[in-house]
Amino acid sequence: MIGSTKINVIVSQIKVLNDLVTCFEFKRTNGGLLPTFSGGAHTIVEMQDGSVLRLNPYSIMSDPFDQARYTISVRRDDQGRGGSLFMHTKVKVGDEMVISYPVNLFSLDLRARKHLFIAGGIGITPFLAQIKQLERSNGYWELHYSTRRPSLGTFVDELLKKYPHKVSPYYDECDQRIELTSLLSGQPLGTHIYICGPKGMIDWVRQEATDFGWPDEAIHFEEFLAPLPGKPFQAKLEISDKVINVGELQSLLEAVELAGVEAPYLCRGGACGQCETSVIEYDGKFIHRDHWLTDDEKTSGLKIMPCVSRFEGKKLVLDR
Amino acid sequence: MVGFKFPESIKSRPVYGTLSVKSGVDHLMIADGEGAEAIIRLAKLNKNFIEKSHIIYIPKHTKSIFVDQLKELMPGQLYLGPSYPASVSRIRQALNNAKMGLQVYLAGTEGLIGQAQNECMSSGVPHTAIQTEHCGSVARRMQCVHCKGITEDVIMDPFICIHCGLNLFIRDHYSRRLAAFQGVCIDAEDPGNVPDAVELYK
Numbered sequence: 001m002i003g004s005t006k007i008n009v010i011v012s013q014i015k016v017l018n019d020l021v022t023c024f025e026f027k028r029t030n031g032g033l034l035p036t037f038s039g040g041a042h043t044i045v046e047m048q049d050g051s052v053l054r055l056n057p058y059s060i061m062s063d064p065f066d067q068a069r070y071t072i073s074v075r076r077d078d079q080g081r082g083g084s085l086f087m088h089t090k091v092k093v094g095d096e097m098v099i100s101y102p103v104n105l106f107s108l109d110l111r112a113r114k115h116l117f118i119a120g121g122i123g124i125t126p127f128l129a130q131i132k133q134l135e136r137s138n139g140y141w142e143l144h145y146s147t148r149r150p151s152l153g154t155f156v157d158e159l160l161k162k163y164p165h166k167v168s169p170y171y172d173e174c175d176q177r178i179e180l181t182s183l184l185s186g187q188p189l190g191t192h193i194y195i196c197g198p199k200g201m202i203d204w205v206r207q208e209a210t211d212f213g214w215p216d217e218a219i220h221f222e223e224f225l226a227p228l229p230g231k232p233f234q235a236k237l238e239i240s241d242k243v244i245n246v247g248e249l250q251s252l253l254e255a256v257e258l259a260g261v262e263a264p265y266l267c268r269g270g271a272c273g274q275c276e277t278s279v280i281e282y283d284g285k286f287i288h289r290d291h292w293l294t295d296d297e298k299t300s301g302l303k304i305m306p307c308v309s310r311f312e313g314k315k316l317v318l319d320r
Numbered sequence: 321m322v323g324f325k326f327p328e329s330i331k332s333r334p335v336y337g338t339l340s341v342k343s344g345v346d347h348l349m350i351a352d353g354e355g356a357e358a359i360i361r362l363a364k365l366n367k368n369f370i371e372k373s374h375i376i377y378i379p380k381h382t383k384s385i386f387v388d389q390l391k392e393l394m395p396g397q398l399y400l401g402p403s404y405p406a407s408v409s410r411i412r413q414a415l416n417n418a419k420m421g422l423q424v425y426l427a428g429t430e431g432l433i434g435q436a437q438n439e440c441m442s443s444g445v446p447h448t449a450i451q452t453e454h455c456g457s458v459a460r461r462m463q464c465v466h467c468k469g470i471t472e473d474v475i476m477d478p479f480i481c482i483h484c485g486l487n488l489f490i491r492d493h494y495s496r497r498l499a500a501f502q503g504v505c506i507d508a509e510d511p512g513n514v515p516d517a518v519e520l521y522k
Contacts, residue, residue: 113444185345187420190444213344213421215449 005101006046007034011093012069017154021122022088025062025071029096033067037102039130040194040222043070044100044268049086053254056083057224057268059126059196060102064133070099073154075122081229081249103266106196106222108133113190115141118178118205120197121148124155126222127196131163144178146170146197180205184212195221224269225289225308227251235316237261238280252306261320263306270308277304277318284313323454324521333492334430336454341366345421348414349395350436352378352404354456355428356386362425363393370395374414378407378432382456404435411436415443427453431461431472434499447496458520463500464488470500476517478506487514 013025028034037060047054058072074087091097106126108115115134117127124145134141143163147153149171159167170176184193193214195205202221209219229249236243237256246255253275256263266274270290279302288298290305297303304311304318326335339362347369349359356377363370374397377390390398401407424440426433433452441447459475469483477490481503488503495502507514 111444111446185419185421189415189418189420189422191420211343213342213423215446217446217449218420 006098007101009070009097009099011091011095011097013071014091014093017073018152020152021073021075021154023061023071023073024087024091025069026097026099027069034070035101036067037064037129038104038107039064039133040106040108040126041102041104041129042106042126042224042267043072043102045072045087046098047083047086047091049082049090052082052249053258054081054083054086055254055268056226059106059129059222061125061128062132064129065136070102073122073125077226080226083226103272105267105272106194106220108194109192109218109220111190112192112218113140114188114192115139116183116187116191116193117141117143117145118193118195118197118201119143119145120201121146121152123195123197123201123222125196127194128155130194131159141166143167144170144183146172146176146178146201149173180208184209184214192218192220195219196223199223222271223291224267224271225291226269227254227308228289228310230287230310231312233284233311233313233316235311235318237320238317239320246310251308252304252310256306256320263320265307268307270305273305275305275307277306277320278302279304279316280319281315281317282311282313283315284311286311324458326454326458326521329492332494334434334452334494334496336433336452339425339427339451339453341369342423342451344423345372345419347373347423347425348376348418349373349425349427350376350407350411350432351426352428352432352456353380353382354386355426355432355453356382356390358427358453358455359425360386360389360393363395372396375399376401376407376410376414378402378404378428380429404432408439411439412443415439415445418443424450425453426450428455429457429459429473430454430501431459431499434461434494434496438496438499441496460490460520461500462488462490462503463495463498464503466505470498471503474503475520477520478514478517479503490520 008029009026010029012027015023042057042059044055044057060070062071074084076088077084156169195202233246240261242259244255244259246252264274266272273292287310289308339358373395375395376399378401426436459473462471462474464481467484471482478487481488486505487507489506491502493502
């Protein structure tokens, strides 16, 4: 199945980077080489938390050509469903885990004359791999990295030391904001912009760039959504002839998988479109949270993205 | 003027649209022959953007018919080129100095559109972000797939390659990289058996 080829790994290092972010390093259990990847790729980490299996995507931040290890950074989310808390509190060095082959939904466009990176908070991680990739080919790039306060500006010191003229940090609590207007108006023809961070930042930069006349093809962004907890609900899987119960902390996709039904996926974050599922019948309301379906599709009641979206109501029948 | 409506063809064959004003910091317009009409129409729709426009125009057979009208638009810059090859250095300089936010508009023959699009692409403008409108002759810029020589403004099919002399059949197979359609030898298996030439789309 697409995107589901698995790799057995061992947690080889855990590094607490700041109050919120911890970095995990994985190596192959059998000591072999990991596949190379392209900067911007993510891996899906399987977390067996008691009887619950969670699969969360994380951008790989290590050097794409370093086949000895993958590193990811996990930001603790106390309000989330527990995946990041599991990583922070339960995972220890030496633990065996399962991750997916890398998948890239946020790759560099190598036709670009210049790569302009805009990062917000933990959104820095895909850029760390992309910067390493570009440095090998003497690529032309520039990073604008915004965080709440200096103590959360993980990687700033390291980046500034290595690339003092290419990296500009900004701290919200010091009233520093990216000067987007002057930044966008002075870029040479052929520049591509890449944005990774909170939704507000992505929307702001996309809108400004579009207003300045940047073509859509030159604007790239990635925002993974974590599935939000919600009221439990029941769904019928028509093809498999099964009725499943989706728990409060479970996503619809996870419940489908737990029932032993194979469902396609790539990002598990509402971005890639791989898990799109047809709705055969419903009585209730959908809670659509993905970036994939169009507004018309969302109101049509004919489609759902089970990785991040939920349902509330009496009846839901899916074509799965 | 109503543009020529090309019949549906294979996927490789370029399709053209109708120019419309897009928001942007600067506007680069490259046109030949009757392509001037598309630019004049566009400028009349929106007077504000013409000050920020750089028009590169190659009149070809239309000579001075549209030149005065283009001057009256009062564009930021107007360059009149004697031929496409003579205008290339001007196009490259305009692209080299351009910033992101530049909008590109191409109007005229397929040869002009294809070659100018190629210049824009090599400056990093995504080809899908370039607006095009076909105007004037349906003659094509052809590459001989055998000798690789280019024959400009081909209107009769089949035609004789001006480089190697083979009889070439005009295909709809197009190369964006070469900005040319592909011409393939029509009498390879039976030399001399060449059908009468007919004008394209007649």
